[in-house]
Amino acid sequence: MAALTPLDAAPATVRRTPSKPVLLVGLTAGLGVILVALLMLFIMPSLKSGAHNLPIGLAGPSSAVTQVEEGLDAGAPGAYTTRAFASEAALRDAVLDRDVVGGILVDEGGVHALVVGAGSTAISATISGTAQSLAEKAGTSAEIEDVVPLPESDPTGVGIGGLAFPLVFGGIVPAVAFRKVFSRSLGWAVGGILAFAAVGGIVVAAVLMFLFGSITTAFWPVAAAMALGVAGLALPLAGLQEVFGGKGFTIGAMIMMFVGNPLAGIATGAAWLPAGLGAIGQILPPGAAGTLVRSAAYFGGAGGLAAGLTLAAWVAAGALLLAVGARRTHLLSPSR
Incomplete structure (x- = not known):
């Protein structure tokens, strides 16, 4: 059999380099996508952050705890998930053990909120505002106690x-x-x-x-x-x-x-x-x-x-x- 001549051989695959305008458009689009991704990663968490199902403890008479739960559902829907405790001591221990991010105690003296500034100033401020709102609606006073405050030299953490x-x-x-x-x-x-x-x-x-x-x-x-x-x-x-x-x-x-x-x-x-x-x-x-x-x-x-x-x-x-x-x-x- 006669040997194949170069003309008989299959043509080699030629890789075509994209033109400069195509490269420019493609690279610009790719970098734009990366920029959007970075904006989403660095800005969206802060933008969407807030009180979402924060675990909070409640203590007090059962009727008062029920009223607080109803008030939380009405005034801040979806902001908290509640957990009832038998006594103030049990609630305080749960806050200190970080089982919950804060607590609200309801008694004859009004609304007493236990917040943890050292855990999160944002969360403690939110619980404080919620307790004050509940007290206003009930026509009573609110007392805010920071059980683990930040040092005075760095009060915002x-x-x-x-x-x-x-x-x-x-x-x-x-x-x-x-x-x-x-x-x-x-x-x-x-x-x-x-x-x-x-x-x-x-x-x-x-x-x-x-x-x-x-x-x-x-x-x-x-x-x-x-x-x-x-x-x-x-x-x-x-x-x-x-x-x-x-x-x-x-x-x-x-x-x-x-x-x-x-x-x-x-x-x-x-x-x-x-x-x-x-x-x-x-x-x-x-x-x-x-x-x-x-x-x-x-x-x-x-x-x-x-x-x-x-x-x-x-x-x-x-x-x-x-x-x-x-x-x-x-x-x-x-x-x-």
């Missing part, structure tokens, strides 16, 4: 409320920096990340206490909570880098920055965010770390168990990824 970006920064940067410096030694890179997490936790606690006055006690619990938060961010990112390379790290960092950061709810409390978004934020390290730091700073650890377990799971996931990456590198390296 700006110190802890502003931790979201430092947390994300503290997780991304060491994962990059230490792996770059110790490019040939994963062990030293991981050691550097853990050392930075510990030092970073101490530094943040020191700034919050001695510069901002945002905390007055619980220095070491706050430092430990912050360190766990940084480790819960940095180790998974480093693990993604080892297993999936730069793309894995980039995707992980973008999720933490553009999803975890705006949905953390550190400034207002996760309960203030829309229910679905708040839950997502608490699954990611920034939100869990913010909750754990606040719990350690003002509540003696109450309400921080789920957040601590979440961060521990992220640390474990990071360690697993790092082990997988190290194993693969060992198998691919030439034998000596």
Whole structure:
């Protein structure tokens, strides 16, 4: 059989590069979509935040509690989910244990609201306003008691409320920096990340206490909570880098920055965010770390168990990824 000549061969597929106008329009449209997504992620949580099914405790005579429930349904529909307690002491314990975000006690003296400024100034202000409204309609007085107030030097909670970006920064940067410096030694890179997490936790606690006055006690619990938060961010990112390379790290960092950061709810409390978004934020390290730091700073650890377990799971996931990456590198390296 005669050999095929070049003319007989099948024509090669020619890849056509889009024209410059098409590239310009496509890139502009793509960046516009990204911009809209960022606006939705960073603005929508705040825009849609508010009192949505906030768990609140009620105490008092059964008839009075029923009237309060009816008043809440009429005056603030959908704002609260109520839970009745047998006594003021039981209600107060539930508030301090963070089982509920606040409470309303009704007795002969009128309406007595228990709010928690250290938990969320937005939520405490909302409960205060609701209690005053209920008292006005009942023709009685309202007493507002902040059972866990913020320190006088930081009455609005700006110190802890502003931790979201430092947390994300503290997780991304060491994962990059230490792996770059110790490019040939994963062990030293991981050691550097853990050392930075510990030092970073101490530094943040020191700034919050001695510069901002945002905390007055619980220095070491706050430092430990912050360190766990940084480790819960940095180790998974480093693990993604080892297993999936730069793309894995980039995707992980973008999720933490553009999803975890705006949905953390550190400034207002996760309960203030829309229910679905708040839950997502608490699954990611920034939100869990913010909750754990606040719990350690003002509540003696109450309400921080789920957040601590979440961060521990992220640390474990990071360690697993790092082990997988190290194993693969060992198998691919030439034998000596």
